Amino acid sequence: MTVRTLFYISLTFFLLSLPHQLWAQDQYQGYVLDSKTELPLEGVTVTANTGAQVISNANGYFTLPVTGDINSVVFSYIGYNTATVHAPTAFQQIRVLLQPAASRLQEVLVTGYESNRPLLQTAGALSLLEHESIARYDESSIVRALNTVPGVRMDERAPASYRLSIRGSTLRSPYGVRNVKVYFDGIPFTEANGTTALNLLDAANIGTIEILKGPAGSIYGAGTGGTVLLEPQRAAPAEKQIRIGTTLGSYGLRRYVASASVGAENSKTLVQYTRQQYDGYRQQSATDRSVLLLSSEFKPSEKRTLNANLIYSDLFYELPGGLTREQYQQNPRQARGGMFGSVAQNASLGLEGITMGLKQEYKFSADFRNTTALYGLHKFKDNPFNTDYERNTNQELGGRTSFVYNTSLGTVGATFTVGGEFQRGFEAARTYDNNGGTPGALRTDDEVVTKIGFVFAQAELYLPADIIATAALSLNDAQYKITRLHQASSGNYKLNRNFKTVLSPRIALLKQLTNKVSVHGSVSSGFSPPTEEEILTSDGSLNEDLEAEKGTNYELGVRGFALADKLSFDAVAYYFKLKETIVSRQDVSSVAVFRNVGSTAQSGLEVSLGYTLLSEPDKSLSLLKIWSSYAYSHFRFNEYEKGEANLSGNKLTGVAPHALTTGLDLDTPFGLYLNLTSNYLDDTPLNDENTVYASNYFVFGARAGLKRQLGKHLKLELFAGADNLTNVKYSLGNDLNAFGGRYFQPAPDRNYYGGINVGYTL
Incomplete structure (x- = not known):
C-alpha cells in the first residue's frame, strides 16, 4: 500500500x-x-x-x-x-x-423637574407608569391604568369623553381635561386656551407616563392641578419589526393596531396606525377613532439628538347625556330623552386634528445642555349638543426651551436650570341653533386669541449628608382677546382679559437615608387662570368676572425599598389651601357656568405599595407580585356662600374620601401571564350642597394571555380579559351640580374582550 x-x-x-x-x-x-x-x-x-x-x-x-x-x-x-x-x-x-432586579428599578430615571435623576433622588409626589401598566387592560383607553395611581382620577362620561383630575380638580372639568398640564415628548399637548384633547391620543401611542401631583411643577408654568408628561412609543435599538393586532369585545368593541419600527445605532423610527370602533353600552354612545403616529429619534452626532413626532387624529363619539337617579335605576343603558334629548339632537362630538413637534437636545459639554421644542397644531371641532351646535377651528404655535448646567460651588455640587415657554392660539368659534343634529341660525361668532407664557429658573444643590435642596420659580402670564363678530341678542364687542403676572415658587428638600430609602418635603405655590371655555361658555355667554385660582401646597413623603428589595413603598401626605376656587354648575340648558368661591382646604394621604412574592425566572412560576394604591382625601369648602346658603365646611364636590386599587401579576417562563385588578371608590358627593351622592362601588377585572416566540422572527400573543366581573351598577363619569338631577353617566356592566398580537422581526 x-x-x-x-x-x-x-x-x-x-x-x-x-x-x-x-x-x-x-x-x-x-x-x-x-x-x-x-x-x-x-x-x-x-x-x-x-x-x-x-x-x-x-x-x-x-x-x-x-x-x-x-x-x-x-x-x-x-x-x-x-x-x-x-x-x-x-x-x-x-x-x-x-x-428586572429591584435595584434596577431604583435606578430608573425620571424626567420630571428636568433633573433626569433616579426616583429615589427626586423630591416631590411623582408617579411613573410604563406601557405595561396600560397593557394590563384592553388598551381601548388609559382610564383604568391612570386610576391605579393614588390621587389621580380619570372618568369617562362617554367612551372617549375623558375627564382627568389630580387631587380633586374635577370640579373645574365638567367636560374634558382642564387644570392639568400635559406634555407629549417635551412639547405642550395642553393648548394655550387651557384645554387638553387627550382623547386624540390612543393608548398604544404612549410609552411612559410621569405624573407630578399638585402645583409642584413650577418649571411647567401655571397650574394647581398637576402635570402629566407623556413619552411616545418608539422603536427599540436594532429593532426592525412589523406588528399587527386586533381586539374584539362586548358591545361592538373593534380595535386594530398596525406598526412598523426600524431601530439603528443612530436612529429610531416608529409608524403606528390605530383604529377603534365601539357601538356603545348605552344609546347614543358609539365611538370611532383613527390615530396615525410617526415617532422618530435621530442622533446626527454625539452632542445632538433630534426627536420628531406627528400625530393625526380623526375622532367621532356620541354623547348619551346624564340620567336622573330614577332613570339610572330603571334602565342605565338609555340616553337622555325628551325634546332636547341626546338621540333627538344627535348629541355628539367630532374632532380632527394634526399636531407636529420637533425637539432637539444639544450637549455643549458634559455639564451643559439645551433642550428646545417647537410645535404646531390645527384642530377642527364639530359639536352638536342638546341645546346648541358648536363649530370651532383652532390653530396654534408654541415652543419651549431650557438650559441645564452642572457645576460645583466649592465642595457643593449644583445644577442650574433656566428656560421659558410660549403658546399662541387662534380660534374661530361659532355657535348655532341645533336642529336635530344640523346647524341652524347663527347665535354667536367669535375670534379668540390666547397667549400663555412663562419663564422659569431652578437651582439644585447637592449638600453633605446626602441632602438635595431645590428652589424653583416661574413667572406666568396669560392673556385672552375675544372679538365677538356676531351675537343674535346684542351688539358686537371685544373682551380683553390680561391676568396679572404671578410668581409661582417651589422649595423642596430630599434626604437619602440609605441607598434604598429617601424622605422629601416641599412647599409650592400654584396659579391657574381660567380656560377659554370657562370664560366663553358653549351657550355664547361671556364670563368676564372670573378670576384665576391661587394656592399653596405643603407635602411630606417617603419612598424606597425594603425586605431584600421585595417591598417597594411610596407615601405622601399633603395640605393644599386654594383661594378663588373655580367651581361649575349646570344651568337650565345643561351648559356649565363657572364662578369663583372663597377657598377650599384639601388635605390627603397617598400610598403605593408593591411586594414581589416570587421572582425566579427558571421556575415554573417566574413572577408573582401584588401591589396596591390608596388615596385618602379630606377636601372641604373653606369659605363658600351661595346665595343665602352657607356651604362652608361641605365636602368638595366630585371627590371620594377613599379610593383603593389592588392588583396581582403572575408570569411563567412558558409565556403565560395573568393580571388581576380590583378598584374601590367611596361614596362621592355630586353637588355642592352635599345632598346627592354616588354610591360606593367595587369592581374587579382580569386579563390572561400567552406570549411566545415562534422561531427566530415571529412573536405571538393571545389574550382575553373581562371588566366589571362583579357586574356592579355604577356611574363612572358623574355630572357635578347637574341641572334637573341628571347626575349619572352609567358605566358598562360585565363585559369581555379578547385578541391577538403578532410581531415579525425582519
Whole structure:
C-alpha cells in the first residue's frame, strides 16, 4: 500500500466521520428578552456548565455550540435577576425572559423637574407608569391604568369623553381635561386656551407616563392641578419589526393596531396606525377613532439628538347625556330623552386634528445642555349638543426651551436650570341653533386669541449628608382677546382679559437615608387662570368676572425599598389651601357656568405599595407580585356662600374620601401571564350642597394571555380579559351640580374582550 493510497483512505474515513462529529457537537440557540417589555437584551452573558460562553446580539439572539454533557445554561445581565435553564434540549430554540432586579428599578430615571435623576433622588409626589401598566387592560383607553395611581382620577362620561383630575380638580372639568398640564415628548399637548384633547391620543401611542401631583411643577408654568408628561412609543435599538393586532369585545368593541419600527445605532423610527370602533353600552354612545403616529429619534452626532413626532387624529363619539337617579335605576343603558334629548339632537362630538413637534437636545459639554421644542397644531371641532351646535377651528404655535448646567460651588455640587415657554392660539368659534343634529341660525361668532407664557429658573444643590435642596420659580402670564363678530341678542364687542403676572415658587428638600430609602418635603405655590371655555361658555355667554385660582401646597413623603428589595413603598401626605376656587354648575340648558368661591382646604394621604412574592425566572412560576394604591382625601369648602346658603365646611364636590386599587401579576417562563385588578371608590358627593351622592362601588377585572416566540422572527400573543366581573351598577363619569338631577353617566356592566398580537422581526 502506497503512501498516496493510505492518504486517500484516511481522508475518506475522516470525511465520512465528520457529520457524526458535527452532530455530536450540540447547539443551543434562542432569544433573551426583558420579561416586562419583551424587548431584546443585547450583551447578555450565556454560560453553559461546561464553561462554553457567548454573548447575545442586538436582537437578543444567541447560538451556543457545546460538546459534552450539558446540565444547565446560565443567563446573566447587569440590572437583571440571573436565570438558569436546566437540562436544555439541543437544537430546540430557548426563549428566556429576564426579570428586572429591584435595584434596577431604583435606578430608573425620571424626567420630571428636568433633573433626569433616579426616583429615589427626586423630591416631590411623582408617579411613573410604563406601557405595561396600560397593557394590563384592553388598551381601548388609559382610564383604568391612570386610576391605579393614588390621587389621580380619570372618568369617562362617554367612551372617549375623558375627564382627568389630580387631587380633586374635577370640579373645574365638567367636560374634558382642564387644570392639568400635559406634555407629549417635551412639547405642550395642553393648548394655550387651557384645554387638553387627550382623547386624540390612543393608548398604544404612549410609552411612559410621569405624573407630578399638585402645583409642584413650577418649571411647567401655571397650574394647581398637576402635570402629566407623556413619552411616545418608539422603536427599540436594532429593532426592525412589523406588528399587527386586533381586539374584539362586548358591545361592538373593534380595535386594530398596525406598526412598523426600524431601530439603528443612530436612529429610531416608529409608524403606528390605530383604529377603534365601539357601538356603545348605552344609546347614543358609539365611538370611532383613527390615530396615525410617526415617532422618530435621530442622533446626527454625539452632542445632538433630534426627536420628531406627528400625530393625526380623526375622532367621532356620541354623547348619551346624564340620567336622573330614577332613570339610572330603571334602565342605565338609555340616553337622555325628551325634546332636547341626546338621540333627538344627535348629541355628539367630532374632532380632527394634526399636531407636529420637533425637539432637539444639544450637549455643549458634559455639564451643559439645551433642550428646545417647537410645535404646531390645527384642530377642527364639530359639536352638536342638546341645546346648541358648536363649530370651532383652532390653530396654534408654541415652543419651549431650557438650559441645564452642572457645576460645583466649592465642595457643593449644583445644577442650574433656566428656560421659558410660549403658546399662541387662534380660534374661530361659532355657535348655532341645533336642529336635530344640523346647524341652524347663527347665535354667536367669535375670534379668540390666547397667549400663555412663562419663564422659569431652578437651582439644585447637592449638600453633605446626602441632602438635595431645590428652589424653583416661574413667572406666568396669560392673556385672552375675544372679538365677538356676531351675537343674535346684542351688539358686537371685544373682551380683553390680561391676568396679572404671578410668581409661582417651589422649595423642596430630599434626604437619602440609605441607598434604598429617601424622605422629601416641599412647599409650592400654584396659579391657574381660567380656560377659554370657562370664560366663553358653549351657550355664547361671556364670563368676564372670573378670576384665576391661587394656592399653596405643603407635602411630606417617603419612598424606597425594603425586605431584600421585595417591598417597594411610596407615601405622601399633603395640605393644599386654594383661594378663588373655580367651581361649575349646570344651568337650565345643561351648559356649565363657572364662578369663583372663597377657598377650599384639601388635605390627603397617598400610598403605593408593591411586594414581589416570587421572582425566579427558571421556575415554573417566574413572577408573582401584588401591589396596591390608596388615596385618602379630606377636601372641604373653606369659605363658600351661595346665595343665602352657607356651604362652608361641605365636602368638595366630585371627590371620594377613599379610593383603593389592588392588583396581582403572575408570569411563567412558558409565556403565560395573568393580571388581576380590583378598584374601590367611596361614596362621592355630586353637588355642592352635599345632598346627592354616588354610591360606593367595587369592581374587579382580569386579563390572561400567552406570549411566545415562534422561531427566530415571529412573536405571538393571545389574550382575553373581562371588566366589571362583579357586574356592579355604577356611574363612572358623574355630572357635578347637574341641572334637573341628571347626575349619572352609567358605566358598562360585565363585559369581555379578547385578541391577538403578532410581531415579525425582519
